[in-house]
Amino acid sequence: MKRNTKVSTAVIRRLPRYYRQLSELQESGVVRISSSALGKSMGLTASQIRQDLFCFGGFGQQGYGYKVDSLKEEIGEILGISRGHTIVVLGTGNLGRALIKNFKFSSNGFHLLAAFDVSEQVVGTQIAGVPVYHISSLEEFLAQHPVSVGLLTVPIAAAQEMGDRLAAAGVKGIWNFTNYEISVNRKDVVVESVHFSDSLLALSYMISQQEEPESQDTEEDTL
Amino acid sequence: MKRNTKVSTAVIRRLPRYYRQLSELQESGVVRISSSALGKSMGLTASQIRQDLFCFGGFGQQGYGYKVDSLKEEIGEILGISRGHTIVVLGTGNLGRALIKNFKFSSNGFHLLAAFDVSEQVVGTQIAGVPVYHISSLEEFLAQHPVSVGLLTVPIAAAQEMGDRLAAAGVKGIWNFTNYEISVNRKDVVVESVHFSDSLLALSYMISQQEEPESQDTEEDTL
DNA sequence: TAGATTGTTAATCGATTAACAATC
DNA sequence: TAGATTGTTAATCGATTAACAATC
Numbered sequence: 001m002k003r004n005t006k007v008s009t010a011v012i013r014r015l016p017r018y019y020r021q022l023s024e025l026q027e028s029g030v031v032r033i034s035s036s037a038l039g040k041s042m043g044l045t046a047s048q049i050r051q052d053l054f055c056f057g058g059f060g061q062q063g064y065g066y067k068v069d070s071l072k073e074e075i076g077e078i079l080g081i082s083r084g085h086t087i088v089v090l091g092t093g094n095l096g097r098a099l100i101k102n103f104k105f106s107s108n109g110f111h112l113l114a115a116f117d118v119s120e121q122v123v124g125t126q127i128a129g130v131p132v133y134h135i136s137s138l139e140e141f142l143a144q145h146p147v148s149v150g151l152l153t154v155p156i157a158a159a160q161e162m163g164d165r166l167a168a169a170g171v172k173g174i175w176n177f178t179n180y181e182i183s184v185n186r187k188d189v190v191v192e193s194v195h196f197s198d199s200l201l202a203l204s205y206m207i208s209q210q211e212e213p214e215s216q217d218t219e220e221d222t223l
Numbered sequence: 224m225k226r227n228t229k230v231s232t233a234v235i236r237r238l239p240r241y242y243r244q245l246s247e248l249q250e251s252g253v254v255r256i257s258s259s260a261l262g263k264s265m266g267l268t269a270s271q272i273r274q275d276l277f278c279f280g281g282f283g284q285q286g287y288g289y290k291v292d293s294l295k296e297e298i299g300e301i302l303g304i305s306r307g308h309t310i311v312v313l314g315t316g317n318l319g320r321a322l323i324k325n326f327k328f329s330s331n332g333f334h335l336l337a338a339f340d341v342s343e344q345v346v347g348t349q350i351a352g353v354p355v356y357h358i359s360s361l362e363e364f365l366a367q368h369p370v371s372v373g374l375l376t377v378p379i380a381a382a383q384e385m386g387d388r389l390a391a392a393g394v395k396g397i398w399n400f401t402n403y404e405i406s407v408n409r410k411d412v413v414v415e416s417v418h419f420s421d422s423l424l425a426l427s428y429m430i431s432q433q434e435e436p437e438s439q440d441t442e443e444d445t446l
Numbered sequence: 447t448a449g450a451t452t453g454t455t456a457a458t459c460g461a462t463t464a465a466c467a468a469t470c
Numbered sequence: 471t472a473g474a475t476t477g478t479t480a481a482t483c484g485a486t487t488a489a490c491a492a493t494c
Contacts, residue, residue, distance in 0.1 A: 284451085
């Protein structure tokens with residue numbers, strides 16, 4: 001059994017994928033899986049999977065493989081799914097609304113407590129059962145309820161200020177959906193950003209490469 | 224000047240960040256920047272930035288640094304921003320609608336042509352000026368308009384089928400927002416997925432680590 | 447010119463892959 | 471038992487960092 005002596009971000013980023021894949025296997029009724037089968041289904045090597053799991057002690061059985069149920073359970077534990085994390089949403093525009101209505105917070109171990117906005121039209125209402133408060137009452141709310149994460153879907157101009165307020169009020173993490181790289185200098189607040197445009201531009205690069213395949217030795221006829 | 228002999232995905236993933244940072248610098252009126260200054264502002268080393276740009280030939284001036292305008296331009300070119308890429312949206316639920324209304328497709332070099340759905344309530348209408356057609360006319364539309372990318376925000380149950388139809392109809396890329404890992408076996412179709420839950424679970428892991436800091440030599444009092 | 451900063455090669459570091467003994 | 475597959479160490483590969491000559 002190994003202590004998690006500094007797990008690399010590469011491994012951390014794969015953990016949710018393992019969790020997702022194991023959930024799908026579980027739903028398909030698969031009971032046991034080997035590292036090589038799991039690797040094949042995810043485009044990874046068996047070695048890498050065993051090495052990754054070894055960071056946390058290894059949860060398999062020699063000669064048998066891994067029990068899907070218990071491995072999923074273990075990884076969920078590592079990810080902190082059963083820690084009772086809580087979350088609030090800042091900004092109830094189209095995206096905030098979409099996330100509140102559709103994203104399965106509870107499947108990911110988060111309890112969605114409230115949303116905040118400035119618009120008088122939404123303040124006081126509920127979105128999918130989630131109460132919407134005025135942003136001015138954010139600190140008051142955070143003082144009364146322990147909130148793990150603040151989800152930012154505010155306009156880009158308000159992003160930094162809202163991030164600062166969340167950090168000052170003691171959240172542990174900020175899930176940033178604004179296309180702005182907010183800077184939080186507190187060591188005890190983690191910022192995780194979802195940059196749609198980074199994703200689309202990476203895709204743009206990849207499809208652009210395919211359009212001009214191997215222009216190495218061939219004569220360029222484009223200007 | 225170096226040919227792009229297999230650029231690593233690590234580099235590709237940083238290109239959009241460079242582009243974003245340079246855009247912000249440009250807006251702030253910054254004209255010139257050195258690799259070390261750019262690195263500091265992005266949490267990268269100067270060496271890494273020079274190495275990254277070197278993959279494409281290097282666009283700096285010795286003793287001076289990089290001109291913000293032209294470096295941004297060059298990186299935009301590499302990313303394929305001025306290639307006239309086109310995109311259609313499949314699924315006009317909350318998320319699809321939010322993206323259509325808010326996401327700046329044109330800033331990222333994409334022209335949003337149309338949206339598709341099954342609901343009779345939206346088919347025939349427009350969302351932010353974008354016409355919504357019935358999904359049954361997808362192939363007909365794609366045959367008439369060259370479409371680079373299909374954006375998937377359909378329910379998870381429809382994800383794979385829609386991905387297959389897009390690939391068969393000749394799109395170059397699929398931008399997948401369903402929480403399902405669609406599999407496309409065609410070599411000429413790239414899938415880029417945005418998995419919200421992977422992002423949140425990674426954040427969950429990170430904040431969970433902070434909650435139990437350095438439980439190495441200390442006595443465990445949790446069970 | 448002197449100073450600054452890149453382009454580019456070399457050294458280092460870390461992550462992935464390979465190998466195999468342990469063991470179910 | 472024989473076969474399979476893990477846990478774990480070692481080897482390899484690739485990415486990051488360091489160094490410095492080139493040059494603006």
